[in-house]
Amino acid sequence: MDIKTAAALHRLRLASIPEAISFPALLIFGTGFRLAFDYDSLVMPLGLIHGLLFITYVVLLLDVWNRTKWPVKRVAFFFVLAILPFGGLFGDRILKREEEAGVIAARARKEGVVNV
Numbered sequence: 001m002d003i004k005t006a007a008a009l010h011r012l013r014l015a016s017i018p019e020a021i022s023f024p025a026l027l028i029f030g031t032g033f034r035l036a037f038d039y040d041s042l043v044m045p046l047g048l049i050h051g052l053l054f055i056t057y058v059v060l061l062l063d064v065w066n067r068t069k070w071p072v073k074r075v076a077f078f079f080v081l082a083i084l085p086f087g088g089l090f091g092d093r094i095l096k097r098e099e100e101a102g103v104i105a106a107r108a109r110k111e112g113v114v115n116v
Contacts, residue, residue, distance in 0.1 A: 004067060005064075005067045005068055006099065008060070008063050008064045008067045008068075009064055009068070009095055009098065009099050010099060011060050011063075012057070012060045012061060012063075012064050012078075012095060013092050013095045013096060013099065015053065015056050015057045015060050016057060016081075016082070016088035016089070016091050016092045016095065017088060017089065017092055018053050019050075019053040019054055019056070019057045019082060019088050020082075020085075020086050020087060020088025020089045020091075020092070021086075021088075022046070022049055022050040022053050022054075023050055023054075023085050023086075024085045024086060025046055025050070026043075026046040026047055026049075026050045027085065029042050029046060030042045030043040030046040030047060031043065054082060057082050057088070058079070058082070061075060061078055061079065061082070078091050
């Protein structure tokens with residue numbers, strides 16, 4: 001894994017956690033306060049924040065797809081995780097393992113342990 005691919009994976013990881021938290025926050029605080037207390041003031045700012053984070057996540061996912069040449073099923077899986085509440089946290093764990101495996105493989109190649 002080259003440095004640009006590793007950086008793209010890391011950026012996707014960084015975007016997945018806030019995106020995963022923003023959707024439940026929108027549902028709980030925005031919609032919940034609107035329905036329970038007839039208080040609409042949280043829906044628009046939380047919706048805007050979530051929308052920007054979601055778009056950022058999708059753009060970064062497309063960048064990772066371009067760099068890693070993942071199959072469409074894998075990209076669709078990470079997209080579905082972005083739609084599910086807290087799904088991005090699960091995706092972050094998967095990406096973290098993949099990122100660590102890439103670092104370990106790069107170190108092994110550098111030290112001459114693996115000839116890949």
